[in-house]
Amino acid sequence: MGYQSPSALLEAALPDDEQRRLGLMLRARRVADIAARHADAVDRAARFPAEAVAAMRSEGLLGLMIPVEFGGDGATLGETAAVCGVVAQGCSSAAMIFAMHQIKASSLITHGMDSPWHRSFMRRVATEQLLIASATTEAGIGGDLRNSICAIAQDGGLFRLGKDASVISYGPQADAIMVTARRNPDAPSSDQMMAVFAKDQYTLEQTGGWDTLGMRGTCSAGFRFEGAAPVEQILPKPFAEIAAQSMLVHSHLLWGAVWQGIAGAALSRAQAFVRADARRRPDVTPPGALHLAEAVGKLQSLQSTLASALRRYERARRDQDELSSMGFAVAINTVKLVASRTAVEVCQAAMQIAGIQGYRNDGPYSVGRFLRDAMSAPLMISNDRIAGNTATMLLVSRLETDLAG
Numbered sequence: 001m002g003y004q005s006p007s008a009l010l011e012a013a014l015p016d017d018e019q020r021r022l023g024l025m026l027r028a029r030r031v032a033d034i035a036a037r038h039a040d041a042v043d044r045a046a047r048f049p050a051e052a053v054a055a056m057r058s059e060g061l062l063g064l065m066i067p068v069e070f071g072g073d074g075a076t077l078g079e080t081a082a083v084c085g086v087v088a089q090g091c092s093s094a095a096m097i098f099a100m101h102q103i104k105a106s107s108l109i110t111h112g113m114d115s116p117w118h119r120s121f122m123r124r125v126a127t128e129q130l131l132i133a134s135a136t137t138e139a140g141i142g143g144d145l146r147n148s149i150c151a152i153a154q155d156g157g158l159f160r161l162g163k164d165a166s167v168i169s170y171g172p173q174a175d176a177i178m179v180t181a182r183r184n185p186d187a188p189s190s191d192q193m194m195a196v197f198a199k200d201q202y203t204l205e206q207t208g209g210w211d212t213l214g215m216r217g218t219c220s221a222g223f224r225f226e227g228a229a230p231v232e233q234i235l236p237k238p239f240a241e242i243a244a245q246s247m248l249v250h251s252h253l254l255w256g257a258v259w260q261g262i263a264g265a266a267l268s269r270a271q272a273f274v275r276a277d278a279r280r281r282p283d284v285t286p287p288g289a290l291h292l293a294e295a296v297g298k299l300q301s302l303q304s305t306l307a308s309a310l311r312r313y314e315r316a317r318r319d320q321d322e323l324s325s326m327g328f329a330v331a332i333n334t335v336k337l338v339a340s341r342t343a344v345e346v347c348q349a350a351m352q353i354a355g356i357q358g359y360r361n362d363g364p365y366s367v368g369r370f371l372r373d374a375m376s377a378p379l380m381i382s383n384d385r386i387a388g389n390t391a392t393m394l395l396v397s398r399l400e401t402d403l404a405g
Helices: 006-013 016-045 050-058 077-090 092-111 116-128 239-280 288-316 326-354 368-374 383-394
Strands: 132-135 153-155 158-165 176-182 192-198 202-206 223-230
Touching: 016 050, 016 077, 016 092, 016 368, 050 077, 050 092, 077 092, 077 239, 077 288, 092 116, 092 132, 092 239, 092 368, 116 192, 158 176, 158 192, 176 223, 192 223, 192 239, 239 288, 239 326, 239 368, 288 326, 326 368, 326 383
Parallel strands: 132 176
Antiparallel strands: 153 158, 158 223, 176 192, 202 223
16 A cells, blocks of 8 residues: 555544545635635735635535535535635635625525426536626615515516616626516515526626725625526525525525634734733733633634534424524524624724734734624624514514523
């Protein structure tokens, strides 16, 4: 037998599930390393993180959640969240793009398995490593995903759709866009469907820019979308079901994983600062050490919250009644609120620990980019909107008070 490295021997000795997880984390770390090299340049220029996305493609990660039968990895939501967290430590924008792509893939997987066209498209996503974007927000709606002004206009076997999308993240770089609209021109605003458009089936005219405080590399500009495609590309389930059973839970948990990755990266720099301070003064406990311990507690609490929610989702996804229940929706909404707030608090603590060295943009302990990126978290589906929806549900649902959830 030829030479095997110690790491290869260790991997071979692990159970299959552990080998799979180790291999997945190694792929994620390779992407994170490349993303980190370009993260500052992506942030400064507010440009698409092309190098990181190319690395995702080369590692086959854009097909991560696609079932194995269609050429993907068949990864669980927990495994996908772990990858999001790792990539976020390299580049927040790259990780958010990866998360948004996987959220769209989850809707295909959950609601498109009975459709021959969508099964074929899933195979293309895995084998061609297609990047999927989303057009769910619309000018004039105020960020409400569950209402649309635009409508599907069907003509025989084809349909047309025009939408003034207030945001289409990485729209020009995407290989496909999933778009929401009213079922037909006579349907109420809440009677929505979702359709998949391949790149050669639509045009985009940019209507707004993206010069923001953080998450600058997501390139989330506004566009006028015009598309035409066969009606078979419309997902067979109403968007209300897609949103409740796949999109929102995947959004909150994968975004949460990105935010905890950002917070972890900021805290790692703060820890490095404290260690350097301790080496300079070995007989004195650095003043930042106590703040570091407190911030680590917050980060671990966030990680535990996400892990618990991921386990609950794995139980609930086998029961459509539970998945669509108010109790489950309240729990997942709360995860989003907690994750978005805690990530900002941890990044602020990292800034306080590192002081002026953390405030600088040009040093090894800089945490400014992480803090700016984390501050987008409470705004992505506004925390006020989510808290209001949760408050309404709590008026008519049982309050969960036991540890089992």
